[in-house]
Amino acid sequence: MENTKYLTVGALTKYLKYKFDQDPYLTRVFLKGELSNVKHHTSGHIFFALKDGSSVIRAIMFSRYANGMKFKPEEGQSVLIEGRVSIFESSGQYQIYAEKMEMDGIGLLFEQLEKDKKQLAEQGYFSKEHKKLLPKYPKTVTIVSSETGAAIKDMLTTLSRRYPLVEVTVINTLMQGTKSRQAVIDNLEHADALENDVVILARGGGSIEDLWTFNEKEVALKVFDMKTPVITGIGHETDTTLVDYISDMRAPTPTAAAEMAVPDQRDIMERLIQAQNFISDRIFRKLDVGRNQLDALSSYYKLKNPDLLYDQQAEKLVTLKDGLDDKMQQSIRERHYRLSALKEGVKYNTPEPAIRRSLEILDDRKSRLDRSMTIRTNESKHNLTRMVESLNSLSPTNVLLRGYSYTTGGGGIIKDAADLQPGDEVQTTFARGSIVSKVTEVNEDDRNQK
CATH class of the missing domain: 3.40.50.2300 (Response regulator)
Known part of the structure; x- marks a missing residue:
């Protein structure tokens, strides 16, 4: 069998690569798509895939082109790519060698x-300090x-x-x-x-x-x-x-x-029920504590025998009184000692001569004051007697004693018979005693008539 008509894989790949490199439509290609499987190599090269809704093509951008980019390619970005399509001989896969890349439409917006x-x-x-609190209700x-x-x-x-x-x-x-x-x-x-x-x-x-x-x-x-x-x-x-x-x-x-x-209204109802249960529990606990305290006090032996409380307090009062008496006696003794010391000091500066002279002046002035008071008193008694005699001469009682009387009725003294009507009750007051009478006839003084 003749084997010369069979090509090696490498020979076919070289031939295809040659065709790709010579094709004017593949030496300058403009593609748009979404970045996928983006890998930034330490050498500066960027390996990625470019895909759309139906196809995927492998791609590479060498560092000499990647270093001049204005953005960092990332997964999912929509981009516009300018480059050439060729075959990588080692894998036999065709790929685009990107020379320019820019964000496309929504990518620019991103x-x-x-x-x-x-x-x-x-x-x-974005700071939390600017966040406004939401109202609870x-x-x-x-x-x-x-x-x-x-x-x-x-x-x-x-x-x-x-x-x-x-x-x-x-x-x-x-x-x-x-x-x-x-x-x-x-x-x-x-x-x-x-x-x-x-x-x-x-x-x-x-x-x-x-x-x-x-x-x-x-x-x-x-x-x-x-x-x-x-x-x-x-x-x-x-x-x-x-x-x-x-x-x-x-x-x-x-x-x-x-x-x-x-x-949530269900949460509110649940919290209300919990609060109600909590309050009820606290109240019942408080009642239990008060009940226990009351039971303890009611069984206290001193309350069953109140004399014990009185006896202790009485004994305590006696003790306090004795202590107070002792302190008072001690205080009196201390003040007595201080007074004695002061007396001893006064003896050297005694004011007794001055006091005797002052007493003599005082006795003289007292005698003159007594004489003046006696004269003034006699004069006042004489004036008082004259004034009493004058008052007695004008006293209503003395007038009554001479046989006169006065009549009252309707809340005041009756001065005019015309103020009364037959059947009115009046009261007549004498020097001793009074009478109540009823008017049977009213006679007016002709002198008051015009």
């Missing part, structure tokens, strides 16, 4: 997102979301089921598209002006393009400036947007955001 995230983090926007909740989405129904159901007392306001908002950024900013401002207790910013799942509004820096800064606490629930659990980093609370889903906003 690059900008990373810059914004880094900048905001360095400026402290909110009265009002505002939801900024689309009324047509399935997420809003789940949130309303969750809020009603967990905490029926809460009042919910829904602000219908465009959540994706070119006009969604300004719509979200405007409606967040409107929600903040309502001064409700909590604002929920939420939308259901979607592609990264659908959720990109919430990666906009302007939207994140608006969330930061909100006076009302904001809970974000954007997309699914694996989706994390820029507003999630800056909001006061991040929920993995819109439904979870509703759960974070309000307490």
Whole structure:
């Protein structure tokens, strides 16, 4: 059999490589796709695969090209690549040798997102100290979301089921598209002006393009400036947007955001029952302690025999009294000794001569004062006698003693017969005693008539 017509694997690979290298359509190729299996070698070379929805091609970028790149290639990035396609002889696989690489579309957005995230983090926007506390029992909740989405129904159901007392306001908002950024900013401002207790910013799942509004820096800064606490629930659990980093609370889903906003009425009831049981237990314990103390006191032997308490206190009183007497006697003795010492000191500076002279002056002045007082007293007695005689001459009693009387009735003295009517009762007072009489006839003095 003739073997000359059979090629070796190496010969075929060299031939194919030659064809690839000579083909003008393969020497300058422009590809777009998603990076996969990215490996950064210590030499500076980058090994990776480029894939789309149906195919994969191996790729390599040598360090001389990789060193000039403006970003670091990572898994999942969408990129645009310029290079040449050839065959690696050792493995016989064709691959693209990338010479230029740049972010494609959403990839550029991701690059900008990373810059914004880094900048905001360095400026402290993500710090916990800026996070506002959520009220434990909110009265009002505002939801900024689309009324047509399935997420809003789940949130309303969750809020009603967990905490029926809460009042919910829904602000219908465009959540994706070119006009969604300004719509979200405007409606967040409107929600903040309502001064409700909590604002929920939420939308259901979607592609990264659908959720990109919430990666906009302007939207994140608006969330930061909100006076009302904001809970974000954007997309699914694996989706994390820029507003999630800056909001006061991040929920993995819109439904979870509703759960974070309000307490569960079942938990509240359970805590109330626990509190009631705790209070009842403390009361019963207190009663048991008081009952035990009462039993102990009622069986105390001194209470059964009160004389023992009196005897002890009486004995204690005697002891205290004796101690007080001893201290008083001791104090008196000490003061007596001090007084004796003072007397001894006074003898050398006695004021006795001055006192005798003062006593003589005092006796003289006392004698003159006694004489003056006697004269003044006699004069006062004489004046008093004259005044008493004058008063006696005007006294109503003396008038009565001369045979006069006065009559009273109606609460006062009767001065005019015209003040009385037949049948009135009057009282007549004499010098000794009085009488009560009834008027039978009234005669008026003609002198009083005109």
